């Protein structure tokens with residue numbers, strides 16, 4: 524009895540804390556995403572969405588846009604980062620250089636895909652947005668896998684590829700919830 528009323532108090536306080544901070548939607552959204560996709564880390568999700576501008580006032584539709592905008596900024600940033608790495612390519616192993624060139628191509632295509640995804644999403648064409656975001660996630664996976672083809676090499680892009688992939692999975696999960704909600 525005492526234990527359960529104690530748990531209830533904690534529960535009520537957590538709810539109060541969460542809603543006072545306007546984070547309950549981010550919390551719920553990330554909980555759903557991390558349950559739906561084993562690749563989504565709950566902490567990564569909440570940290571990413573909370574840090575994004577205006578995310579605290581956003582409804583679920585708005586959070587979807589926030590996540591797609593993060594994808595666009597991330598792929599743009601990653602392409603730039605790869606370009607910098609390739610500038611110093613004299614010091615690079617030819618295998619690493621070839622992988623980076625492939626990744627550069629993949630991320631160059633991912634930028635227009637992310638812009639298209641924003642347009643599709645705004646127009647509520649979730650099927651199209653889904654295809655475009657999936658293609659960006661494939662690009663991140665393909666880039667990362669390239670480095671695994673030869674033993675003894677470590678991808679310098681693991682963190683960035685992983686972030687792109689996870690943000691994609693979050694966006695897909697939000698669209699999934701939106702579609703299920705409207706049916």
Ligand SMILES: *[C@@H]1O[C@H](CO)[C@@H](O)[C@H](O)[C@H]1NC(C)=O
Nearest residue numbers: 571572574593596597600686
């Ligand atoms: C990329 O995504 C991470 C994780 O969401 C975020 O913290 C970071 O600000 C993004 N990078 C850019 C350049 O937007």
Ligand SMILES: *[C@@H]1O[C@H](CO)[C@@H](O)[C@H](O)[C@H]1NC(C)=O
Nearest residue numbers: 580581582583584585586588
């Ligand atoms: C969600 O927020 C957007 C603006 O970001 C607004 O246009 C839309 O009407 C809101 N949806 C609901 C269901 O409140």
